Amino acid sequence: LATEPTDVLIVGAGASGGVVARRLAEAGFRVVCLEQGDWHDKAEYRGPELDWELTMRKQWSTSPNVRGLPQDYPIDETDAEISPLMYSAVGGSMLIFAGAWPRMLPSDFRVRSLDGIADDWPLDYQELRPYYERTDREFGVSGMGGDPAYPAGGEDPPLPPLPIGAGGLKVARAHVHLGWHWWPEPNSILSVPYDGRRPCVQRGTCQQGCNEGAKASTDLTHWPKAVAAGARLVTGARVRRLETNKAGLVTGATWLDREGLEHFEPARVVVLAANAIGTPRLLLLSASPAHPDGLANSSGLVGRRLMMHPFANVGGLFDEDLESWQGQFGCSIESFQFYETDERRGFLRGAKWGLAPTFGPINAALPSRAGTQVWGADHHLHVRSHLGRGANWGLFGEDLPDAANQVALSPTLTDSSGIPAPEVHYRVSENSRRLLDFHIEMATQSLKEAGAHTVEVDRLMRYSGWHLLGTARMGDDPKTSVLDRWNRAHDVPNLYVVDGSCFVTSAGVNPTSSIVSLALRAADHLVETRSSQRVPA
Amino acid sequence: VSVQADAVGGLDAGQRATLTAVAAHLIPEAHGMPSAGDIIGDKRLRFVLEARPDLLEPLRAALRAGLPDDPGARLAALERDEPDVQGALLLVIVGAYYTDKVVRERLRYPGQEAKVLQSWKYPVYLEEGLLDSVLAHGAIWRDPSTGRTAVEERSPLATPTERGA
Numbered sequence: 258l259a260t261e262p263t264d265v266l267i268v269g270a271g272a273s274g275g276v277v278a279r280r281l282a283e284a285g286f287r288v289v290c291l292e293q294g295d296w297h298d299k300a301e302y303r304g305p306e307l308d309w310e311l312t313m314r315k316q317w318s319t320s321p322n323v324r325g326l327p328q329d330y331p332i333d334e335t336d337a338e339i340s341p342l343m344y345s346a347v348g349g350s351m352l353i354f355a356g357a358w359p360r361m362l363p364s365d366f367r368v369r370s371l372d373g374i375a376d377d378w379p380l381d382y383q384e385l386r387p388y389y390e391r392t393d394r395e396f397g398v399s400g401m402g403g404d405p406a407y408p409a410g411g412e413d414p415p416l417p418p419l420p421i422g423a424g425g426l427k428v429a430r431a432h433v434h435l436g437w438h439w440w441p442e443p444n445s446i447l448s449v450p451y452d453g454r455r456p457c458v459q460r461g462t463c464q465q466g467c468n469e470g471a472k473a474s475t476d477l478t479h480w481p482k483a484v485a486a487g488a489r490l491v492t493g494a495r496v497r498r499l500e501t502n503k504a505g506l507v508t509g510a511t512w513l514d515r516e517g518l519e520h521f522e523p524a525r526v527v528v529l530a531a532n533a534i535g536t537p538r539l540l541l542l543s544a545s546p547a548h549p550d551g552l553a554n555s556s557g558l559v560g561r562r563l564m565m566h567p568f569a570n571v572g573g574l575f576d577e578d579l580e581s582w583q584g585q586f587g588c589s590i591e592s593f594q595f596y597e598t599d600e601r602r603g604f605l606r607g608a609k610w611g612l613a614p615t616f617g618p619i620n621a622a623l624p625s626r627a628g629t630q631v632w633g634a635d636h637h638l639h640v641r642s643h644l645g646r647g648a649n650w651g652l653f654g655e656d657l658p659d660a661a662n663q664v665a666l667s668p669t670l671t672d673s674s675g676i677p678a679p680e681v682h683y684r685v686s687e688n689s690r691r692l693l694d695f696h697i698e699m700a701t702q703s704l705k706e707a708g709a710h711t712v713e714v715d716r717l718m719r720y721s722g723w724h725l726l727g728t729a730r731m732g733d734d735p736k737t738s739v740l741d742r743w744n745r746a747h748d749v750p751n752l753y754v755v756d757g758s759c760f761v762t763s764a765g766v767n768p769t770s771s772i773v774s775l776a777l778r779a780a781d782h783l784v785e786t787r788s789s790q791r792v793p794a
Numbered sequence: 795v796s797v798q799a800d801a802v803g804g805l806d807a808g809q810r811a812t813l814t815a816v817a818a819h820l821i822p823e824a825h826g827m828p829s830a831g832d833i834i835g836d837k838r839l840r841f842v843l844e845a846r847p848d849l850l851e852p853l854r855a856a857l858r859a860g861l862p863d864d865p866g867a868r869l870a871a872l873e874r875d876e877p878d879v880q881g882a883l884l885l886v887i888v889g890a891y892y893t894d895k896v897v898r899e900r901l902r903y904p905g906q907e908a909k910v911l912q913s914w915k916y917p918v919y920l921e922e923g924l925l926d927s928v929l930a931h932g933a934i935w936r937d938p939s940t941g942r943t944a945v946e947e948r949s950p951l952a953t954p955t956e957r958g959a
Binding site for chain 2: 304363381382407418438469593617636
């Protein structure tokens with residue numbers, strides 16, 4: 258297509274790519290984005306339809322391996338205890354995420370200093386806080402200020418909180434009785450009309466696409482503005498590799514269109530926003546004689562330290578009809594009661610809890626994630642006891658970095674274009690197992706205090722790799738990190754990585770709020786340093 | 795997404811009878827609910843397979859001759875030897891049954907409804923002071939500068955009058 262290099266080429270039109278594209282385009286940069294997926298219309302989402310619970314298990318699965326759509330690439334997860342989840346489209350995985358929008362906590366940036374494990378980040382909470390506040394406004398976050406789990410001060414969420422529902426109210430009362438923390442969950446889901454978008458209707462199908470456009474995703478919140486500011490977004494564009502010159506600078510990307518025709522998009526700066534599986538895959542695919550181990554990989558850490566948040570679901574069943582198939586899936590309430598390290602528990606770090614709705618009758622009828630299935634006459638009693646009568650604590654345990662947990666290139670598996678697929682190696686650590694055991698015990702106590710007659714546990718869910726983090730970590734030392742504190746590759750001064758790959762540690766919270774805030778910070782830096790940015794001659 | 799018009803008819807009479815028997819075995823008439831064997835006719839089966847055409851092949855495999863005739867024994871054999879095929883069979887039956895209008899009415903499940911949010915209403919949890927109780931415990935975040943739980947002054951939550959409720 259282009260022969261004149263664009264100012265900035267972004268790979269991936271998801272959460273971080275959208276934020277960077279809008280910021281740079283509005284600052285006057287010429288921006289091009291290559292996205293392997295396509296635009297989706299809200300009318301495509303199946304939430305209001307009878308087949309919702311059928312299609313969520315295939316066409317709208319969160320796993321690319323289950324979907325198998327042409328724009329997906331397969332992932333060899335044979336050696337992984339958790340399956341990575343994602344979606345390829347304009348808006349990226351935000352189309353299928355829940356919308357929960359907690360920030361990282363101050364201690365999350367200082368894990369080495371505080372707990373003697375993992376690493377510290379090259380920035381702290383206070384440095385990132387202004388970006389959290391800006392992205393809250395850009396995406397339209399609903400929530401309640403004043404949460405004592407976070408430092409006081411700063412802006413409250415711009416929109417009032419979403420309802421916590423009958424289940425949330427029961428559990429909130431229980432936590433008050435226990436003397437435990439709870440708070441209305443912040444969600445990037447509109448509680449009132451905002452920025453031309455309609456508010457949430459509590460349909461409860463957030464993870465299969467929001468028909469109202471109430472749940473934020475960059476196809477709604479950022480790309481229209483970026484395109485209006487001049488950004489060019491190319492869909493159906495699968496990037497094969499990044500190219501470099503003798504000076505060690507990246508010169509652009511070679512990519513394939515839907516017909517398999519190869520193109521080269523030249524650029525002065527390249528920004529990778531392809532998630533923590535896709536980004537290291539692309540860096541490894543970009544190996545050359547000058548970079549035999551992959552681009553930006555002198556540290557050997559590209560693809561390593563993959564973190565995915567080991568996840569447990571603790572579900573309480575109640576006698577009362579809670580109509581729990583309704584409500585925002587991004588969580589009604591949260592608890593940070595056991596988030597910070599207490600070494601007496603036998604593990605380090607902690608987990609955030611988020612209380613989520615349940616699904617509809619098909620989910621209630623099929624074998625549960627905990628393995629329970631009831632057939633015969635009692636099947637009807639089983640369904641009645643589950644449908645609308647549940648409240649689920651989702652426990653996101655902090656996942657400590659381990660170099661052995663990594664993304665590599667498969668020697669045998671390829672995508673539909675013949676490009677090597679990623680191969681994921683991932684083991685849950687002993688610390689994570691002990692952490693989850695403790696939190697499951699506490700969450701069970703929470704639900705029983707709330708009146709649950711039965712508590713069902715899914716201890717380590719396989720299809721829970723929503724949070725892909727850490728495979729090109731930030732840091733000040735090029736020997737022990739891939740990116741500098743501004744998300745720029747130490748080895749390649751005109752290459753940035755702005756997705757979750759940059760995470761140093763995983764924290765124990767849903768990461769999208771932090772990913773986009775870090776991306777906005779990186780984009781601000783690009784704008785501020787544009788006159789000194791090294792680019793190919 | 796569509797399947798060929800004869801997809802449902804692609805199952806022979808024996809396979810359809812087997813499907814009915816397995817469905818009735820799994821979900822019999824009881825507790826005021828109808829049997830899945832009675833509910834799952836052409837219309838419901840076609841609906842499921844149009845939504846999920848990928849289920850047709852494993853469904854045929856699950857209903858093939860050569861497996862035990864007894865529904866329970868057939869399901870057990872599939873669970874043991876072909877769990878993916880058994881999973882597809884369960885999903886077809888459950889998907890067909892619980893998308894039936896009568897079944898949903900008896901469950902009092904109206905589907906995933908769109909509701910109007912009443913964000914101007916003062917939440918019950920504030921009326922009950924449930925967040926005041928949380929705030930009374932003070933900050934719980936760990937201050938990296940000390941390594942200990944933070945100590946800080948906080949403003950109380952706004953009253954209903956201050957919030958304009």
